[in-house]
Amino acid sequence: xxxxxxxxxxxxxxxxxxxxxxxxxxxxxxxxxxxxxxxxxxxxxxxxxxxxxxxxxxxxxxxxxxxxxxxxxxxxxxxxxxxxxxxxxxxxxxxxxxxxxxxxxxxxxxxxxxxxxxxxxxxxxxxxxxxxxxxxxxxxxxxxxxxxxxxxxxxxxxxxxxxxxxxxxxxxxxxxxxxxxxxxxxxxxxxxxxxxxxxxxxxxxxxxxxxxxx
Numbered sequence: 001x002x003x004x005x006x007x008x009x010x011x012x013x014x015x016x017x018x019x020x021x022x023x024x025x026x027x028x029x030x031x032x033x034x035x036x037x038x039x040x041x042x043x044x045x046x047x048x049x050x051x052x053x054x055x056x057x058x059x060x061x062x063x064x065x066x067x068x069x070x071x072x073x074x075x076x077x078x079x080x081x082x083x084x085x086x087x088x089x090x091x092x093x094x095x096x097x098x099x100x101x102x103x104x105x106x107x108x109x110x111x112x113x114x115x116x117x118x119x120x121x122x123x124x125x126x127x128x129x130x131x132x133x134x135x136x137x138x139x140x141x142x143x144x145x146x147x148x149x150x151x152x153x154x155x156x157x158x159x160x161x162x163x164x165x166x167x168x169x170x171x172x173x174x175x176x177x178x179x180x181x182x183x184x185x186x187x188x189x190x191x192x193x194x195x196x197x198x199x200x201x202x203x204x205x206x207x208x209x210x211x212x213x214x
Contacts, residue, residue, distance in 0.1 A: 015080060027075055027088045031095030034071075038062040038096075039103040061172045066157040068096070070176050072126065073150055074183055076133040089130035093123040136184065144195055147184045151199025154180040156207055 041049070041059040049059070061067060072089050079085035097119045105111045136146035158173040159166065168174040185192045 020080065020084065024084075024088055024091060028091040028095040031092035032099040034062075035096035035099035036103050039100045039108065043108045056172055057170055058172070061170055064157070064169065064173070066154060066169070066173050066176045068093075069153060069157060070180050070183075072130060073133055073154075073180065076130040077137045077183070079130075079134060082131045082134040085134040086127035086131040090123065090127040093119075093126050097123050139187070144186070144191070145198070147186070147195050148198035148202055150184055151181060151196060152202035152206055155200055155203035161207070 038059075041053070042063060044059070046054055046059065053059075072092065075088050075092055076085040079088050097116075100119075101111065101116055132146065133150065136143055136150055154177050157169075158177040159168055161167070181192075181196055184195065186195055
């Protein structure tokens with residue numbers, strides 16, 4: 001099994017344990033900061049925010065899944081190995097969810113239990129998803145389809161569409177999708193185009209099977 005996975009993507013050059021610990025700690029701290037920031041923006045009246053943040057609707061953007069999935073994908077594919085990807089992404093989400101709901105409970109004064117359970121559940125499964133995601137940057141056909149799957153998820157989290165309509169959830173979500181395509185790009189323009197087309201096709205299939213937004 002390990003040899004099969006390594007054929008999908010070669011293991012990268014090792015770095016010292018101390019540097020790995022520092023990198024992982026930085027990812028966890030990033031999650032803590034972004035979680036607290038997200039909840040802070042969610043509790044501030046929108047007319048008290050700078051005009052640009054109001055126009056971009058940053059608070060609602062951070063309350064949806066697209067940006068968090070994009071950050072997790074970046075952490076995964078740039079991690080040293082699939083195992084490091086699993087650890088890094090888990091600690092990122094653990095830090096983000098912990099700071100978000102600590103802020104919500106002790107500063108904002110309420111705890112949305114049902115919504116919290118969704119994020120806690122997602123945090124629990126995130127190591128497995130990150131482990132798989134790490135192999136998406138390989139050169140095999142399996143890696144191509146993994147990349148297309150990631151594009152499909154980002155597409156459905158960034159756009160609302162159906163028979164006769166197609167809209168971006170926001171400008172920031174559209175930019176998130178484009179950034180996702182850039183991060184997941186293949187070695188050639190043709191391969192990248194194929195990945196994107198397959199990803200969008202996957203997205204439409206997923207939208208039919210699971211017609212709900214995140």
